[in-house]
Amino acid sequence: xxxxxxxxxxxxxxxxxxxxxxxxxxxxxxxxxxxxxxxxxxxxxxxxxxxxxxxxxxxxxxxxxxxxxxxxxxxxxxxxxxxxxxxxxxxxxxxxxxxxxxxxxxx
Numbered sequence: 649x650x651x652x653x654x655x656x657x658x659x660x661x662x663x664x665x666x667x668x669x670x671x672x673x674x675x676x677x678x679x680x681x682x683x684x685x686x687x688x689x690x691x692x693x694x695x696x697x698x699x700x701x702x703x704x705x706x707x708x709x710x711x712x713x714x715x716x717x718x719x720x721x722x723x724x725x726x727x728x729x730x731x732x733x734x735x736x737x738x739x740x741x742x743x744x745x746x747x748x749x750x751x752x753x754x755x
Contacts, residue, residue, distance in 0.1 A: 660725040660736050666694050669722045681715035687746050691735055694726055703753070706731075710748045714739065 675686035687710065692700060699705065716722060716739060723738045731754055737746035 660727055660734065662725075664725045664727050665723055666726045667724045669693075669724065671716050671718050671720045671722065673718055675716075676718050679715075681717055682745075684710075684712065687712070687737065690722070690724060690737065691746075691748055691750070694724060694735070706751045706753045708748060708750050710746060712746055714743055714745045716745050 669690055671682050671686075675682045677683035688708070691708070691710070695705075716737070721740055722745065725736045725738065727734045731752045733750040733752070735746075735748040735750065736744055737748075739745050
């Protein structure tokens, strides 16, 4: 799956908010910003355990656009389009920190 700059990821709407997350000290790496694995956990937390345990996710493509820091409240937005879930993590100022596409196995 190739992540496209022209994808609808850039047009996720406020009503597509699925969760908020305050960056904790345990999310921070030695560079004092949010660790890449913490972003993956944050994105995966948007799906129920049955989806994760059932092996429904085929792949994830994640693009890191801006660092996040301890104490920031992040917004996670998500839109399902067929077998793809398009996601974004936004900083308090509205700037996109992460863009992601999660592909599910075809049923």
